Amino acid sequence: KAGVTQTPRYLIKTRGQQVTLSCSPISGHRSVSWYQQTPGQGLQFLFEYFSETQRNKGNFPGRFSGRQFSNSRSEMNVSTLELGDSALYLCASSLGGTGNEKLFFGSGTQLSVL
Amino acid sequence: DQQVKQNSPSLSVQEGRISILNCDYTNSMFDYFLWYKKYPAEGPTFLISISSIKDKNEDGRFTVFLNKSAKHLSLHIVPSQPGDSAVYFCAASVRSNYKLTFGKGTLLTVNP
Numbered sequence: 001k002a003g004v005t006q007t008p009r010y011l012i013k014t015r016g017q018q019v020t021l022s023c024s025p026i027s028g029h030r031s032v033s034w035y036q037q038t039p040g041q042g043l044q045f046l047f048e049y050f051s052e053t054q055r056n057k058g059n060f061p062g063r064f065s066g067r068q069f070s071n072s073r074s075e076m077n078v079s080t081l082e083l084g085d086s087a088l089y090l091c092a093s094s095l096g097g098t099g100n101e102k103l104f105f106g107s108g109t110q111l112s113v114l
Numbered sequence: 115d116q117q118v119k120q121n122s123p124s125l126s127v128q129e130g131r132i133s134i135l136n137c138d139y140t141n142s143m144f145d146y147f148l149w150y151k152k153y154p155a156e157g158p159t160f161l162i163s164i165s166s167i168k169d170k171n172e173d174g175r176f177t178v179f180l181n182k183s184a185k186h187l188s189l190h191i192v193p194s195q196p197g198d199s200a201v202y203f204c205a206a207s208v209r210s211n212y213k214l215t216f217g218k219g220t221l222l223t224v225n226p
Contacts, residue, residue, distance in 0.1 A: 100146035105157030
């Protein structure tokens with residue numbers, strides 16, 4: 001069974017630009033979550049989607065948004081990029097029933113903002 | 115407010131010995147706990163989990179202990195192997211909250 005796939009693997013953008021990251025969950029998984037990893041803050045929760053509905057959102061500015069499609073694939077968008085947005089963005093999927101489940105992570109998208 | 119804390123940024127052990135990684139939490143609503151292992155530039159890999167109704171869970175060389183009264187959990191790796199060298203993250207969740215709260219990780223180095 002294929003794992004969680006994230007594209008692209010690496011991105012370089014400049015301040016003020018916007019970026020869209022893509023995530024394909026494990027087949028049969030209906031929940032997709034996004035996390036940001038930075039050296040200083042560790043892994044921080046961005047948002048979670050299940051059946052195209054956002055069920056929870058982390059403490060990030062409105063420049064960070066996401067969506068989920070009917071095939072459970074998900075995208076996240078960051079607008080008006082800032083230097084501090086440089087991070088590894090991780091997508092995770094799970095079956096999505098109770099919320100108390102192990103998450104399966106992709107390899108991430110490394111975003112560098114110059 | 116850091117609800118999940120891993121107070122040791124790093125730990126070094128000899129191959130074959132026991133590795134003990136610790137994690138403390140402050141939110142008494144957490145009812146599910148997990149450990150993940152992570153290599154640089156890769157996503158975390160699930161290791162083991164424990165529900166708040168249990169105090170111990172084993173899976174091969176990995177055992178997680180939960181002490182709810184102390185709000186403390188630990189991961190024991192026995193015996194430790196050089197391939198175990200990685201960053202280990204403790205995480206916790208609340209049912210129907212649909213998110214994991216992570217500690218900042220502990221870098222484990224297992225020396226041959």
